[in-house]
Amino acid sequence: xxxxxxxxxxxxxxxRTARLLRHLDDRLRGHGHDVVPLDVRTxxxxxxxxxxxxxxxxxxxxxxxxxxxxxxxxxxVYKAAYSGLLKALLDLLPQYALTGKxxxxxxxxxxxxxVLAIDYALRPVLNSMGPAHIVPGWFTLDKDITVAEDGSVTxxxxxxxxxxxxxxxxxxxxxxHHATPxxxx
Numbered sequence: 001x002x003x004x005x006x007x008x009x010x011x012x013x014x015x016r017t018a019r020l021l022r023h024l025d026d027r028l029r030g031h032g033h034d035v036v037p038l039d040v041r042t043x044x045x046x047x048x049x050x051x052x053x054x055x056x057x058x059x060x061x062x063x064x065x066x067x068x069x070x071x072x073x074x075x076x077v078y079k080a081a082y083s084g085l086l087k088a089l090l091d092l093l094p095q096y097a098l099t100g101k102x103x104x105x106x107x108x109x110x111x112x113x114x115v116l117a118i119d120y121a122l123r124p125v126l127n128s129m130g131p132a133h134i135v136p137g138w139f140t141l142d143k144d145i146t147v148a149e150d151g152s153v154t155x156x157x158x159x160x161x162x163x164x165x166x167x168x169x170x171x172x173x174x175x176x177h178h179a180t181p182x183x184x185x
Contacts, residue, residue: 001032002174005068008039009075009086015041016145017108021074023153024106024167028072031171038064040089048088058092065093070102070174073126077109077139081121096130102177104170105137106163108145115139135173138166 006025008018018039025035038061040048047055065071075082105122107114118137126134140163144156155163 001034002069002178003034003036003067004028004070004072004174005064006035006037006072007074007086007089008037008041009073009083009089010039011041011083011085012076013041014147015076016142016147017074017076017106019147019151019153020108020140020145020155020163021072021106023155024072024163027164027167028171031168033070033171033174036064036068040085043089048085048092051092053092061089062093062097065097068101069178070104070170071098071131072104072106072170073122074106074108075122077107077114077117080114080117082107082117082125087125090125090129093129095128098126098129098131101131102170102174103131103134104166105134106166107137107139108142109139110142112139112141132177133173135170136166138162 006021008021010017025037028035043057047058052058075086103126105118105126107118118139123134140159144159146154
């Protein structure tokens with residue numbers, strides 16, 4: 001069983017992005033993974049904005065990344081890029097915090113005009129952090145995510161099928177990565 005860190009970069013407490021991630025966390029648990037959610041908005045703002053690498057909350061967040069075998073990174077798209085909150089956290093992690101990990105980037109937004117934010121904004125930053133593999137990500141329109149009063153999430157059929165596919169591909173990549181012994185020199 002792999003440990004997956006599921007990171008929401010949304011600053012909103014009622015975020016569709018975070019709700020969608022928690023919905024996908026359940027699917028990954030169904031694949032036998034241990035999933036640890038991290039809503040970046042719950043970290044104290046001052047250490048994030050002041051680059052306080054030694055703050056206990058930042059140290060613990062970095063430790064969560066270090067312990068994870070795989071990382072799902074979800075963000076709303078703002079001005080054609082990932083959230084500033086997510087950027088603040090990524091900037092405080094060690095340079096190669098994703099070394100050896102399988103990563104699934106996900107984004108949500110109000111318009112298909114932002115669909116390339118994953119490949120042109122988020123993926124390069126994630127890639128610079130040394131992951132073993134970044135699987136193809138997925139962009140989901142806000143209108144395709146419905147949150148009920150009880151907090152449950154329903155995803156429109158076409159988007160749900162695509163999300164299931166990329167989530168299952170991530171899980172399979174994670175299993176394959178763990179089944180392949182590391183090469184030693």
